Amino acid sequence: MSEVVHVPLGARAYDVHIGPDLLGCAGARLAPLLRRPRVAVISDANVAALHMETLTSGLAAQGITAQTLVLPAGEGTKCWAQLTACVDWLLDQQIERGDVVVAFGGGVIGDLVGFAAAVLRRGVRFVQIPTSLLAQVDSSVGGKTGINTRHGKNLVGAFHQPSLVLADTAVLGTLAPRDFLAGYGEVVKYGLLGDAAFFDWLEGQGPALAAGDSAARVEAVRRSVQMKADIVVRDETEQGERALLNLGHTFGHALEAATGYSDRLLHGEGVAIGCVLAFELSARMGLCAQEVPGRVRAHLAAMGMKVDLRDIDGDLPDAQALLALMGQDKKVVEGRLRFILARGIGAAFVTGDVAQADVMALLEEALAQ
Ligand code: NAD
Numbered sequence: 001m002s003e004v005v006h007v008p009l010g011a012r013a014y015d016v017h018i019g020p021d022l023l024g025c026a027g028a029r030l031a032p033l034l035r036r037p038r039v040a041v042i043s044d045a046n047v048a049a050l051h052m053e054t055l056t057s058g059l060a061a062q063g064i065t066a067q068t069l070v071l072p073a074g075e076g077t078k079c080w081a082q083l084t085a086c087v088d089w090l091l092d093q094q095i096e097r098g099d100v101v102v103a104f105g106g107g108v109i110g111d112l113v114g115f116a117a118a119v120l121r122r123g124v125r126f127v128q129i130p131t132s133l134l135a136q137v138d139s140s141v142g143g144k145t146g147i148n149t150r151h152g153k154n155l156v157g158a159f160h161q162p163s164l165v166l167a168d169t170a171v172l173g174t175l176a177p178r179d180f181l182a183g184y185g186e187v188v189k190y191g192l193l194g195d196a197a198f199f200d201w202l203e204g205q206g207p208a209l210a211a212g213d214s215a216a217r218v219e220a221v222r223r224s225v226q227m228k229a230d231i232v233v234r235d236e237t238e239q240g241e242r243a244l245l246n247l248g249h250t251f252g253h254a255l256e257a258a259t260g261y262s263d264r265l266l267h268g269e270g271v272a273i274g275c276v277l278a279f280e281l282s283a284r285m286g287l288c289a290q291e292v293p294g295r296v297r298a299h300l301a302a303m304g305m306k307v308d309l310r311d312i313d314g315d316l317p318d319a320q321a322l323l324a325l326m327g328q329d330k331k332v333v334e335g336r337l338r339f340i341l342a343r344g345i346g347a348a349f350v351t352g353d354v355a356q357a358d359v360m361a362l363l364e365e366a367l368a369q
Contacts, residue, residue, distance in 0.1 A: 003222045007141065007229045009236060012161040016141055016229070018221045020214055022168035023054045023129070027062030030127060033163055035098040038065045039127075040090055042113045043104040044073040047131050050174050055104060055129065066102075067093045071109070075261055078112050078147045080156075086116040090124075100125050100163065106132035106179075107139035107267075111157070114145030118160035125163040132175060133183025134268050136167040137190070137224035138245075142232040152328060153253065153261070159237055167225070169217045180210065181305050182268030185248075185275070187220050190227045192275055192296065193247045196346030198223050199299075206303050243350045247340040248274030254325035255309075258317050269306045276300065276307055281354070281362050282341040292344060309366045319363035323356070 002019025017029060030039065039059065043052060048070040056066045069089050071077050090101060101124055103113035110128050117126035130140035146157020172180065184206070191199030202209075202220070209216040228245065235242040252267070252274030259265040279293040300307045309316060316322070326337055337359075342348045 003218060005222060005225045005229055007161075008233055009161060012143075014161060014163050014165065016165040016167060016225050018136070018167045018169065018225065019218055020168065020170040022166045023051060023171065024058045025061075026055055026058040026129065026166060027060065027064050029164065029166055030059065030064060030100065030102075031062050033100050033125065033127070034064065037063050038067070039100050039102050040069070040093050040095050041066045041102040041104050042069045042071065042086060042089075042109060042116075044071050044077065044106070044109050046073045047105045047109070047171075051131065051171055052104070071112075073105075073108075075108055075148070078108050080147065080149065082112060083116055083147055086113060087120055090116065090120050095120065095124060097121050097124055100127055102127045102129060103140075103162075104129045104131065105135070106130070107135045110135050110139050111145050111154070112147060114143075114160055114162065115147060115157050118145055118158040123160065126160070128162040128165045130165065130167055131171045133172055133180055133221075134186050135183075136169070136172070136221050137183065138186045138228065140165050140167065141225055141228050142242075143236070148261075153256070167221055169214065169221060172217060173212060177210075178266065181303060182266040182272075184210065184303060185268035185272035185300075185305065187224050188296075188300065189245075189247050189271060189275055190224045192279075192342065192345055193244050193340070193348040194227060194231075194346055195223070196344070198227075199345050203299050206299065210303060240350070243338065244340055244348050247342075247348050248272065248276075248278055250274065250326055250337065250339055251277040254322050255312065255316075257325045257328070258322060259312060259314070264313050265306075272300050272305050273307065273309065273311070277362065277366065278340060279342060280366075281339070281358065282343070284358060284362060285341070285354070288342055288344050288347075292342075295345070308369060310369055316367060319360050319367060322363050322367075323360060326359075 002017045005016040101117045103110045128140035130136045143159045143161035205216045248271040252270030255270045282288045336352045
């Protein structure tokens with residue numbers, strides 16, 4: 001049995017199906033969207049090797065044929081060259097305005113293929129079949145698509161909502177443990193930003209979830225997707241509240257940049273460390289109780305995640321340089337850094353009212369630990 005979260009965005013509304021073994025019945029779920037029984041599926045090499053056959057069989061069961069393109073795995077694929085490759089390939093396959101493109105992979109494939117679908121013939125529909133925990137709880141829902149350029153991450157893109165999302169929780173079983181935990185960083189983020197009861201639940205269920213408990217995985221993905229959907233529906237193009245989803249990201253993006261977007265620090269790991277720093281800053285500014293950052297840190301540590309700057313291998317730049325990297329974040333408005341801070345677990349808010357000296361002091365201490 002799968003769960004369904006509806007994303008009620010008017011003409012752009014869609015369903016997110018969440019449950020084990022959805023690949024096998026993908027054909028039945030996609031068929032109502034199709035004007036002819038064929039789709040173009042784009043994936044990465046890791047996901048394709050493990051799961052493409054299950055997906056294409058699931059489509060074939062309903063008489064749907066799939067043309068497939070397999071790209072290299074990794075963040076480097078979210079680039080202009082691969083965007084061109086995707087769009088040209090889709091045109092080679094004679095994908096028409098009424099056809100559907102399938103993004104089958106983690107957040108990298110989802111963002112790239114979603115953007116290709118957004119610009120192909122001025123916009124064709126696409127379906128997200130997210131295969132990483134991060135993609136299931138975050139990037140496949142909400143319609144942000146795009147690529148990285150030499151100027152930074154996600155600087156070129158479009159809002160383009162998928163027509164359907166199939167989050168098959170069984171495929172999470174083949175994720176490397178480190179990739180799973182990086183995605184868990186985003187799950188914890190939802191509890192921290194807006195749902196204290198969910199954070200309590202994660203403190204209890206997190207270890208079972210990481211060990212592979214299917215029901216716990218479905219529930220964690222469902223609650224995360226529901227929260228993201230609720231926020232996206234109220235603020236689709238991030239004029240206000242959607243920025244809350246960036247809890248931990250201002251610090252996290254600076255750390256990702258400082259480590260060269262490399263294996264030294266995965267995106268979700270940066271978010272988790274960034275959440276701890278955001279709660280530390282909130283406590284220092286007297287916004288939340290002093291013991292709250294310790295509780296956040298304790299849960300992440302119990303899950304075996306990176307928590308502090310010293311958990312990142314190799315040298316980091318000094319506090320001044322990290323602050324400068326934070327200044328390049330997309331969330332800078334008129335030169336002022338915007339932070340997501342919290343009055344407690346589940347009570348985050350957006351503010352531009354943070355003294356640079358407080359951030360510097362926090363970073364200096366965090367680096368000295
Ligand atoms: P990813 O797509 O690179 O996947 C991580 C790794 O896991 C890759 O090596 C991939 O091949 C592998 N993988 C994926 N599914 C697998 C499976 N089931 N079994 C085995 N291996 C599997 O990265 P990610 O962490 O999924 O996503 C990160 C990207 O998402 C970043 O580019 C980030 O900017 C983007 N993102 C976008 C949004 C959004 O709203 N659009 C939100 C958050 C993050």
